[in-house]
Amino acid sequence: MRLIVARCSIDYTGRLTTHLPEAVRLLMIKADGGVAVWHDGGSSVKPQNWMTPPTVIEEGDGQIVVRKLAGVTEDRLEIGIVEVLSDVTHDMGEAAALEKDGVERDLQEALAAAPAWCGEGFRLVRREWPTDIGPVDLMCRDHQDGWTAVEIKRVATIDAVEQLTRYLERIRRDPAMEFCAGVLAAQVIKPQARVLAEARGIACVEVDLDVVRGDREPELTLFA
Amino acid sequence: MRLIVARCSIDYTGRLTTHLPEAVRLLMIKADGGVAVWHDGGSSVKPQNWMTPPTVIEEGDGQIVVRKLAGVTEDRLEIGIVEVLSDVTHDMGEAAALEKDGVERDLQEALAAAPAWCGEGFRLVRREWPTDIGPVDLMCRDHQDGWTAVEIKRVATIDAVEQLTRYLERIRRDPAMEFCAGVLAAQVIKPQARVLAEARGIACVEVDLDVVRGDREPELTLFA
DNA sequence: ACTTAGATTTCGCCG
DNA sequence: CGGCGAAGTCTAAGT
Structure with a gap:
C-alpha cells in the first residue's frame, strides 16, 4: 500500500x-489498483x-490520473499534485478476513432455534420457506396451530412491511394457508413501519439477539 | 491526521x-477522533x-482502545499492537467540500425544465407536489390534459414502483385526480421494476441527464 | 454474468 | 434530535 500526503486538487468524471479544490490530502493507493x-x-x-x-x-508531470473502463465510457480521477509532503510504500502481506457476528443471518438462526420470541407458543415449521417471489425467513405454527410467516430484520423499515405483505399475498393463494398470519421481528422497528404493519394486521416484535440466545436476561419492560 | 502502520489484531463490539486476526494494517486516526x-x-x-x-x-501497553458511548451500551474497538512499522502525523489544514453534479436532484431539475422527456406533450404543474405521505417529484399534465405524477430516480428498482404506487393511491383519493396516471423516469430502470410498473399501469421512461439538458444528442434508438 | 438483499450501510435534508 | 430517502452506495450470495 502506497501512502502519499500531498497538496492537490482533484476532478472526477464518471x-x-x-x-475538490486544492488542499492537503492523503492518497491511499492499494496494490490491486484501488485508490482513495x-x-x-x-x-x-x-x-x-x-x-x-x-x-x-x-x-x-505533476499529475496522477486514475482511469477505469465503465461500459462505453471511462471513469477518470485526475489528481493535480502541487506539493508532495510524504510518499511511502508498505507491504501488508496477505489479506485477513473480517469475522462478524450479529448480522441479520445470526438473528434468523437464533430465532429459528427459539421461535417463541416471535409469538406465544410458536413452533418452527421451516426456515427460508419458499414462495415464488423468494423465501420467507421463518414459517411457524402459533399456539392455535395457525400458520404464521415471520420476516426478520436487524432494523425494520416500511420496506420490510411491504416485503412481508407481498409474501403473505402469495402464501394466502394456497387455500390451506388462506389465513396465514404475519409477524415482523427485528432488533429495531421504526415507528412508521410499526404503524403500517399494524394497519395491515401484521404483528411487531422487537427482539434482542443476546436475549434470544439466552446470553442475557430479558429486560423487565418486556411484555409490560 | 495520524497514520500508523502496525502488525495488530482487532476486536470490535458494538x-x-x-x-480481525493479526496482520499488518494501516490505522488512520483523524483529528476529530474518527478511526479507520x-x-x-x-x-x-x-x-x-x-x-x-x-x-x-x-x-x-501495546494496545489502543477506542471507545464511544452508544446509548446505554458502549462501542469498543480494541487494537492489540504487536509491532509498529511507522507512526506519522500530518497537519492537513481546513476542510474543502466536495462539489457534486449529476445526482438525482440534478436529474429532477433537468426534467422539470424539459418535462416532455417524461411523456408526449407533458407540461409541468409543479415540482415536489405535496401528498400526506411526502412530495411527488413532478406533477404534470399530459397531451390530453390528464394529470400525471412522475417519480424520478437515478436507478429505479422495485422500491421506486412501490413508492409511486403509494403516492398514486393517495392522490387518486381526490375526485378531481381520480384518473391520475403515473410515470417512472430514471437513468436506469431495473427489469423487475419495469415488469411491476407495467403490471400496475405505470409507464417507464429511461432518460439521459446530458440529453435532457440538451448537452448531448439523443441516441437514434430512442422511440425506435 | 446478472440480480437481489443486507449493511456497524453512511450521509444529508427536513421536521 | 429523529425519521426518511439517496448513494459514484459497496458487497456477498444466489440463480
Missing part, C-alpha cells in the same frame, strides 16, 4: 462529476474521492 | 461483534473496522 482520497475533516468511513479496481494509474 | 482500519486487500472504500467521532482513545 457516474457523476465532482471537483482522504482529508482530515469529514467522514471517517467514506473517502472524498475513490476508484475501485481494476484501474490504470498514470503518473507524471 | 452493534455487532467482529474479530485498512488492509491492502479488500474494499477501497470501506475500512475493515472503524469508529466515528466522538470517541475516547486510550493508548498504551
